[in-house]
Amino acid sequence: MSSNYINAESVMETYEGKDLGLTYSTEYSMFKVWAPTAFAVSLVLYATGGNGISAGHTGDYKDSGRIINMQRSDGGIWEVRVSGDLKGRYYMYRAVFADGSINEAADPYATAVSANGVRTAVIDLQDTNPAGWDQDTSPALPHPADAVIYELHVRDFSAHESSGLTHKGKFKAFTEIGLRDAAGHALGIDHLAELGITHVHLLPVFDFQTVDELKVPGEAPRSPLFTDYNWGYDPQHYNVPEGSYSTDPASPPTRIHEFKEMVQALHSRGISVIMDVVYNHTYSIEKGPFQPLVPDYYYRHDYSGRLSNGSGVGNELATEQPMVRKYIKDSLSYWASEYHIDGFRFDLMGLMDSVTMREITEELRLEINPNLLLYGEPWTGGDSPLATKTLKGVQRGKGYAVFNDNFRSAIKGDSDGWGKGFATGEYGKEGAVASGIKGAIHEFTDSPVETVNYVTAHDNLNLWDKILATQGLRQEARLLELENGRLRSGGDLETAVEQADPYFAIDTLDVLENETVRRSLLANGIILTSQGIPFLHAGDELLRSKYGDHNSYRSPDCINAIRWENKKKFIPVFQYYKGLIELRRGHPAFRLHGRQEIERSLEFLRCDSGVIAYVLKNHAGGDGWNNIVVIYNANMGPVTQCLPESSGCWNIVVDHTHAGAEAFRQTENGSIEVAGLSMMVLYDKYGEPEPRSKVVEVHYERPDGDYRGWNLWVWGTGIQDGQRDFQHMEDGHAVARIEVLPGTASIGYILRLNDWEEKDGTGDRFINCSGSEEQVLKVTIRERKLEHDGEAADPLQRTS
Structure with a gap:
């Protein structure tokens, strides 16, 4: 190990400024990079992007590079100001270390790059804004419980011929409207709006490394490192959109402009955008932007000094290090502000330390957008020496959510094998499913919005293929055995896909009678009627199959592309999903906000022998429906379920034939028969919706203006006690x-x-909420040290 390699903990200099990277203007450009252990750092200006594509520049800017020395300043920063308009140029940093070694790297804070991320580009971000961008606003999200998330890969969305989309595999595909199939069914972005989801969760859309952005269709990859397709969990440049999703990867501004067009188009349809972010590892170490400039600082090491591998891909980012933590927060802040991103999903969040996650949540909401939706995977991909992992339970009261894999497994069974769960034919899972229905508030959450409920995602077998596996129908459906995007037995993959028949047992004239269809609707029906944040994998509403591929991260379009022709074939399935989403979004009883509200409103009627039934009672959450009964029957045959006493009839809005928010039949009996492998939702009376809550708006004033880390611990709310962040x-x-x-x-x-590191005041304090009919009660609290307990804060202003 050369002498410039250091123990990361010995690096003491840090920098708090918000101006790292390039600050561009037509008069000059300022470059700043953090490299505290370098002996010298230079800026190298180039005329081209380094991949054989000329920028058309001549003069002093040769492709061999013009070297400009940078000056060292406080905090380990190297900086230089270069006069003139550099737009259209490219640059790198060249660091020299005490042992004589020289490393060249792209700017870690790069916001634009050449094709394949070879060099950092100088652009004017104002040039990348589409028309009306300044007026673009995020759709309203009154509460995290109101979200319905739809996980989607950019290329999968539009790659198949049946999509009808022109810009296949590109950001711009999301801007195409008015497309219909032969039967008149909406396609593309219109389909998403029709389905009713609130958020599209995009698999990684930052610049990743293994897809050749310059590949010519039909030609072989130019390097063994490149593939034609990837999910994108191989980060290269965290603050730049992926070039392969652009219509012109060689033009640095184009990918940014088209990404913004996509966000703008989704926002215009009332759909928010969540980015899948991967701050737990990088694809490359030596060729990435971190290691060459500050060797060994950005990566976590085990107790013997070797790179730790909790990610399973050879490295982990050391999120606990101050400048790594700063980098992540700066990156997220940039996406939320520059690109109007509405939320973030954190890959392998277990490898991110809990302090970083807490600070991300508090600071992004306080400084950028109070309604950001934040959630992640509360696990790792292997062993890690990190002591403060963000695992299930760590998120309690912290304002972000975690995936509920307990619920997932209870509903469907294991992820890739024959193992069964409640919806796939296994008794004994009822209690675990019931826990998930209640938002896991008696497991690992303080609030239902700390759990993301799902049965399948991009990883592992998708829902349709998993159910076929539990039914022992893989061979009959001629599902494939694949590894790394290829057939294990060899042969042509596209031919094998054409010969597969995952829908062999469906009668298209009676789609909802098929057993596999009914099990799939039951599985996601549970998700859409449970407390917490529901999450759907793209294409479930079209019975999407990946032909048995349980790890399609580098499989071609013939495996991954959404086949839009399925909408016409299986339109009753789409309509069922649409109806369930309409039901959820129209009725707050399915979107309760807190533990106390759930404990008061949700009561189980039955939980055994393949049947779960519960009631949401007494206008739960201010719902207009008085009592709502939900029944899940995982048995092959019908069951009879007793209903609570009611003075009138029960109105059925969901059964095995239909789902929606309007009653389509009634029963006056004290019991109801529920068909096999189905769910049912009924309500007894309709009345005027009741106010679910009053709002106490607390305004906290500190003379020092430093609100970092401060929060409220509240009790007696009747809805959700515990931590409340300033937003x-x-x-x-x-x-x-x-x-x-x-x-x-x-x-x-x-x-x-x-x-509890510190308290403002020495004892309990109280807010008087009585004596006012106002819906919002404003309370101002000023920093002070109390000398006795029980002092009350009086409202200073009230508004309705």
Whole structure:
């Protein structure tokens, strides 16, 4: 190991400024890079992107590079100001270390790059804004429980011929509207809007490494490192959109402009955009932007000094290091502000330390967008020396959510094998499913919006193929055995896909009678009627198959592309999903906000022998329906379920034939028969919706203006007690909104720093909520040290 390689913990210099990377203007460009252990650093300006494509420049800017020395400043920063308009040029940093070694790397804070990320590009970001970008706004998200997430890969969305889309595999495909199939069914972005989802979760769309952005269709990859397709969990440049999704990867501004067009188009249809982010590892170490400039700092090491491998791909980013933590927060802030991104999903979040996750949540919401949706995978891909992993339970009260794999496994069984769950034919899973229905509030959450509920995602067998496996129908369906995108037995993959028949047993004249269809609707029906945040894998509503590929991360389009022709074939399935989403979004009883609200409103009627039944009672969540009964029957045959006493009839809105928010039949009996492998939703009476809560809006004033880490600990709300973060700034002070049950006389609170590191005041304090009919009660609290317990804060202003 050369002498410039250092123990990361010995690096003491850090930098807090928000101006790392390139600051461009037509008069000059300022370059700043953090490289505290370098002996010298230079800026190298180039005329081309380094991949054989000329930028058409001449003069001093030869492709061999013009070297400009940078000056060292405080905090380990090297900087230089270069006069003139550099737009259209490219640059790299060249670092020299004390042992004489020289490394050249792209800017870690690059916001634009040449094709395949070879060099950093100088652009004017203002040039990349589509018309009306300044007026683009995120769709409203009153509460995280209101979200319905749809996980989607950019290329999968449009690659298949049946999509009808012109810009196949590109960001611009999301801007194409008005497309219909031969039967008149909406395709593309219109399909997403019709389905009713609130958020599209895009698999990685930052610049990743293994897809050749310059590949000519029909030609072989130019390097063994390249593939034609990848999910994108191989990060290269974290702050740049992926070039293979652009119509012109060789033009650095084009990919940015087209990405913004995609976001704008989705926003215009009322759909928010979530980015899948991968801050736990990089694809390459030596050729990435971190290791060449600050060797060994950005990567986590085990106790013997070797690179740790909790990601399973050879490295982990050391998120606990101050400048790595800063980099992640700066990166997320950039995407949320520059690209109007509405949320983030964190890959292998278990490898990110809990302090980083807490600070991300608090600071992004306080400084950028109070309604950002944040969630991630609370596990690792292997052993890691990180002591403060973000695992299930760590998120309690912290404002972000985790995937509920307990619920997933209870519903469907294992991920890739024959193992069964509740919806796939296994008794004994009812209790685990019931726990998920309640938002895991008696497992690992403090609130239902800390759990993301799902049965399948991009990883592992998708839902249709998994159910076929549990039925022992893989061979009959002629599903394939693949590895790394190729047939294990050899042969032509496209031919094998054409010969497969995953829908062999479906009668297209009676789609909803098929057993596999019914099990799939039951599985996601549970997800869409449970407390928490529901998450669907793209294409489930079209009975999407990946032909048995359980790890399609580098498989071609014939495996991964969504086949839009299925919408016409299986339109009753699409309509069923649409109806369930409409039901959920139209009725707050399915979107309860807190533990106390769930415990008061949700009661199980039965939970055994393949049947789960529960009631949401007494206008739960302010719902207009008085009592709502939900029944899941995982048995092959019908079951009879007793209904709670009611003075009138029960109205059925969901059964094995139909799902929606309007009653289509009724029963006056005290019991109901539920068909095999199906669900049912009924309500007894309709009345005017009741106020679900009052809001106490707490305005906190600190003379020092430093609100980092401060939060409220509240009790007596009747909806959700525990930690409440300040979510936005107003007139220089921090604001938090607390829901309280109507009629609540007072709530208690403590102002604290992080997890009880410090308190503002010495005892319990209370807010008087009585005596007002106003819907929003404003309370101003100023920093002070109390000398006795029980002092109350009086409202200073009330508004309705």
